Amino acid sequence: MSIAVTLVLGGARSGKSRYAETLVALSGLTPVYLATAASLDDEMGERIAHHRDRRGGEWITIEEQFALPETIAREARPDRILLVDCLTLWLSNLTFAERDIPAEQARLVAQLADCPGPVILVSNEIGMGLVPETALGRRFRDAQGRLNQGVAEVASRVVFVAAGLPLVLKG
16 A cells, blocks of 8 residues: 555545645645646536636646656655546546556555655545446446445545535545
């Protein structure tokens, strides 16, 4: 189990990203934002701009939609703190690119278990609502649940955020 990994879970608009950004600010380390989203439309562009404005200019920003384990391996070190936002978009990118999801998840979990510096990962908890209507939706929900469980297993701290309030589940 890595002492450097924190997983922040929550639903849409729960405050999970803001909470994770606060943890980064409190660390006193150089903040690195690892963005998994691609700005493919105006709505996503606005969301990205909102997050960027809220963080401020002192962050190093790295955009990576697929090679998350390799990017973490390259960028993590003791004098920096990485914020990965978010695992759900990363999983969506992999799904639509028809990548081997179990293999990609295993590579990420293995990298996090041996991480040389602190990493905070944000992820959606999507398994608490309605059962998705489509087979693709159900496969995605199941893969997201397995991803969250795998990361939570190697994380030293897991926090669930609802209505902007953190509930520590582990650590």
